[in-house]
Amino acid sequence: MKSVSFFFFSILFCVMVWSQKDHYTVVAEQGDGIFSLLRKQGLDPVEHYVEFVELNKDDLRKGSQLQLGMSYKVPYSLDSFKKTGVRVDMVDGTETSLFEKELSKMSLKSNRLKNAVYYLLIENHVQENSGFLQQMTKKLAADLMVQGAQIYVLDMMNSITAQEDTVDIGTDKLGQCVDAVNKRYLKHNKKYQRVLLLRLKNAVDDSKMNLAFSHYQNSGDGQRFADNLQGVFKKHGINKRGEETEGSSIFEDKSTLFLAKNLLPTVTLLTLDNNSESINGEQLHIRVDNKRFAQLLGNGILKDYADLEIED
Incomplete structure (x- = not known):
């Protein structure tokens, strides 16, 4: 039973760690749109647009507009x-x-x-x-x-x-x-x-x-x-x-x-x-x-x- 519990918590820990590492946050500045914000982070906006919207769907105005001063999640990517x-x-x-x-x-x-x-x-x-x-x-x-x-x-x-x-x-x-x-x-x-x-x-x-x-x-x-x-x-x-x-x-x-x-x-x-x-x-x-x-x-x-x- 202990081994099963240990295995379960190990998996849970790995999932939590991974979820913490799949993105970081940046603050939207004056004039920022999704494309310009992603470019400033070294990302191809066409490739990462959908992922960005999904990560930040609760903080976007009208589904795609950034709010000045709001923190947004940016996906980690090896191609950045x-x-x-x-x-x-x-x-x-x-x-x-x-x-x-x-x-x-x-x-x-x-x-x-x-x-x-x-x-x-x-x-x-x-x-x-x-x-x-x-x-x-x-x-x-x-x-x-x-x-x-x-x-x-x-x-x-x-x-x-x-x-x-x-x-x-x-x-x-x-x-x-x-x-x-x-x-x-x-x-x-x-x-x-x-x-x-x-x-x-x-x-x-x-x-x-x-x-x-x-x-x-x-x-x-x-x-x-x-x-x-x-x-x-x-x-x-x-x-x-x-x-x-x-x-x-x-x-x-x-x-x-x-x-x-x-x-x-x-x-x-x-x-x-x-x-x-x-x-x-x-x-x-x-x-x-x-x-x-x-x-x-x-x-x-x-x-x-x-x-x-x-x-x-």
Whole structure:
């Protein structure tokens, strides 16, 4: 009898916990309608409209109108932009949404990348004008999210510095990045997953910068990803510098090799630098514009994914 009672209360407890977790509440603000409120929470209003109305049917005026200052239940959803675009703290593993105010202007354009996960690693070696890399990464993340992708951004500014030029110095810090990415890789183990390491080697000014793509020499997937990205920049008339090669170069520095050997998903490196002599292999020359830069990267990522689908 005791075992039956225990089983019953266990089921009841699980139901209560689940019911508490299926939604959260927000307060309707001036000008809010159901569509705008859902968008501000990162949700597709078309997909979640009926569920929202059902959750809040007793608090809606005329069946569909929100009341100013009233609290409304918003369904938790894994497809919320608050969930599909997050910044990961490499120390404690916590996730925070990449976007807040911008959510009201974001809407799903397609599901082309619904089975794709991208890890954008920011490695910034300078403090001046560091906003360029942050802004460009957020723009790229948004462009991929509205195509259905899951995006994780890991800021390595405090983990790798220009002075840490040997693997011994940075192993522990790099290990935090590896742990954070690999845990999420296992969570999404049936999906297409790629790591793009964005490395800024010196300060950004208003002129042009040199960029180069590279991959791990033992990774065919990494080479294809790098070559697809590089190909899009070439196709759009980005000037070339240095000796032209058949494709992207290979990793040479110790920190990137460490990541390539320990991360589960494929890694590709994009290096940005004002000094053309510090980049090996073929270089492209691009004017500094984070919106245009993010657009070209996004196009390359879409091309790489489309090529994979064709092969499959």
